[in-house]
Amino acid sequence: MKSFNHCHFTLLLWLISSFLSAQDLKWVYKIGGPTAEYGTGVSINSNQNIYDITSFMGTVSVANNSGFTSRGAEDILIRKSSSLGILQWVKQIGGVKQDVAYDVVASADDHVFIVGTFRDSLFLDTGLILEGSQDKTSSFVLKLSGTGGVLWVRKFDSDIGVDIKSITTSGNGELVVSGNFEGTANFGADFSIISKGGTDIFISKLNAETGETIFLRQIGSSDSEYTNHHCVDGLNNIYVIGEFRNALDFNPGPEEAIFNTKGLTDIFL
Template sequence: MGEIHRWYTGDIGSCIKVDNKGNLYVSGTYSNTVDFDPGPGIQNLIGNGVNLFVLKLDTAGNYIWAKSMGGSNIEENWGLAVDSNKNVYTTGQFQGLVDFDPGMNIYNLISNGGKDIYISKLDSMGQFQWAHSFGDNFTDRGSAVSIDGSNNVLLTGSFAGTVDFDPGPGVFNLTASSSDIFILKLDANGNLLWVKDSGK
């Protein structure tokens, strides 16, 4: 499994993963209207600003599904992971209000003034499971996500200021003097297991 890093022209495929059956998953950002079916079919998604996408293809590169998440600002995708049950996780940064449910329902997250970290989970059919955000009024970013053998979620990136890394009702604040590294572990349901930081 590997990643393709982003380039800065047009629509961007930033990450690619392969599941245990050989299906391909691509994540990134797009704007306006994009046909995500690489074959003769048409599967358009319509962006509002610069939005996030996740695309699933079979082992031959045929379209299975594509999902869009976003708001009216610019979202960025930096990390993608797939667990043993083919659930799909993405991370990056966003600003303003973003609907992370790609279906008919709405699940809005709102940043705390600057760019915030997000982590999102979709199931094997691209249906929304959960999403969390973390941030202060500075620039924070989720850079990479990985899944361990128990399907726990490991997330790393950078943060500044004081950030509550507990997505639940509890509070677990870490404070960075400038921009520090964080390493966050969540269970498969998105609950905090632990978080650590490293920096000057």
């Protein structure tokens, strides 16, 4: 499947900066190691707690020279910091193959939700392992407490692959996730979809308390479509941005809404 994330560097310093109204720097935090690290998301809740996610290989130094070593290929670090940049905790998840976190969102009740992809097995906590496939990409949605404890995790996969790219909370306490998939994808009991051609887009709502799927929408054609991000407004309307090729009907049914590209690919909102 196509990936939008090409931010791989020999050395990347994950910096979080907080500014005053006059743009004065208040603090900077660094995560680094001898190989490749990249920060992929940050979220702040109403209590001014800061959560960020990083993917890394090898050994990285976080705070007070404490080191974290990946179990194989890329692993994931989840950090919680105060508004002053004081580290509260760090949690590592990952397996022997590539694991990538793409997005994070913190809720007002100080829970945090992370989405990403993995292959084979994903080690989440002592004795807690999420099983996937060795030859295809599966996706996860993970909910942690404010102290870093695992509250629940959900796996979404297909016979070819599922990439969850974005997650948000909504005003009615639900989660909205979006991403890309190929083949026949399973999003929980009574929620499965089949791609119409190459890669299609999915938008799904989850119960934030349980992680169960409550809504699923597909955007697709005989060609390939991709999304990397969405957002939700105060009225719980969902806005999705992405790209498509050739022709795409955004409203299959009697009142179709077909758009045609002017070149190789066009952007939609």
